[in-house]
Amino acid sequence: MEKNRTDYDAVIVGAGPNGLSAAILLRQYGLSVLLLEAKDKIGGGLATESLTLPGFLHDVASAVHPMAAASPYLQTLPLNEYGLEFINPDIHIAHPFENGSAAFVNSSLTETAHQFGIDEDIYLDLVGSVVEKWPKIGNGLLGPLRMTSHLFDLARFGRNALLPVSLLARRFHSSKARGLLAGVATHNFQPLENLATSAIPLVMLANAHLKGWPVVKGGSAKLAEALGNYFLSIGGQIEIGFTLSDLALLPPAKAVLFDLTPAQILSLKNNRFSGFYRWQLRRYRYGPAVYKIDWALENPIPFTAPECRRAGTVHLGNTFEEIAAGEKCIAAGKENDNPFVLLSQPSLFDISRSPAGKHTAYAYCHVPNGSVQNMAARIENQVERFAPGFKKSIIGTHTMNTADLENFNPNLVGGDINSGRISIDQLFTRPAFRFPPYNTSVKGWYVCSAATPPGGGVHGMCGYHAARTALREVFGVKISGH
Secondary structure: OOOOOOOEEEEEEOOOHHHHHHHHHHHHOOOOEEEEEOOOOOOOOOOEEOOOOOOOOEEOOOOOOHHHHHOOOHHHOOHHHHOOOEEOOOEEEEEEOOOOOEEEEOOOHHHHHHOOHHHHHHHHHHHHHHHHHHHHHHHHHOOOOOOOOOHHHHHHHHHHHOOOHHHHHHHOOOHHHHHHHHHHHHHHOOOOOOOOOOHHHHHHHHHHHHOOOOEEOOOOHHHHHHHHHHHHHOOOEEEEOOOOOEHHHOOOEEEEEEOOOHHHHHHOEOOOOOHHHHHHHHOOOOOOEEEEEEEEEOOOOOOOOHHHHHEEEEEEOOOHHHHHHHHHHHHOOOOOOOOOEEEEOHHHOOHHHOOOOOEEEEEEEEEOOOOOOOOHHHHHHHHHHHOOOHHHHEEEEEEEOHHHHHHHOOOOHHHOOOOOOOOHHHOOOOOOOOOOOOEOOOOOEEEOOOOOOOOOOOOOHHHHHHHHHHHHHHHOOOOOOO
């Protein structure tokens, strides 16, 4: 082979949402790009299958997409021309309590705040300030630490975001506001007493008011299909069924980007990484995991609180104190007998998900990483607690423990759907303490998965920033914005 000859400008290993985003950005700048995927379909966690009964469509991993709708990069792509349609429910989040009432979040900031009575102004101040400043701080938060013209606004956000959510919750007087905050904070997968656990709930609540918490019409796989078809339309190449175990098998390229987490990267033969970089990757820590269940239902879930019957996402955990105790239990390596449950009911808003008159629902609870404990009964009991009669409507069930999730997508190590612990020490320095964090020790090789900033969630920003780094360092292309 002729010296310095390359078959491609860039090769992307892994076609999850970040690998797809990286591939698209590189191709948009005229580079020849090959996207490799081990499975027979692209998308990673963006998959939709008939898991329970024929005619019932279930999202295998990612189901609700607030960050996809809010993504600074994905919003620039004409994905609607390739079949993507987001559907936002009337109520984005509902949080029921044992007394039959519920807190809710809809698109209206003022209407959401008003329900909290004495806490109305506090909600408007905390969440409203993020809504107001999001155009200035959103790009800074959804990426690596870097200089920005909006440092003052980011610093003001940080005053609250870096607090433990247990401390932030003390500003609220009502159990309704505190419970809602705790439910959204569980997306940290950490004890609520940990530092910086206020960042995620503030961002996710703000984006509920800005862009909603939508589902994808037809299932999450439609988002992957739209990304893939757009990439192909602009001249990109995709090869599925390519299982990579040895980097010597890659076609020559000037840049290689890995939509993989440290565990998979370290397993690759001929990786040429320095001993120090391998040591850094071995120190990477994965977080708590999930046990997931899908149901085919005869009827809609009969929640006692009417707000829950109009919500796309329902957080089942009752009070702040109950949720906090449960998350602490998981962090201690124990399954919770009364787990917090995140539930999605997409068929209420997307009739393509189930046969006429029938419904689907998706739920998960947190478990210790690698746990194979069967949590199905505990999850169903928690739903029944807030929706008496729910169990009678079940006509089909499919479960996935942590091993099943990792088998479905190796990036979900031990069932960790965030591809790594979201603790303050791994928030901006994942997967290793490097600048930029996408760089490996090999020139031209980058990590673009959710194991890099800004972390988990379907937003494509990890891939975007990794590709942007490759454009600058390998191809001499500097782009502004985002």
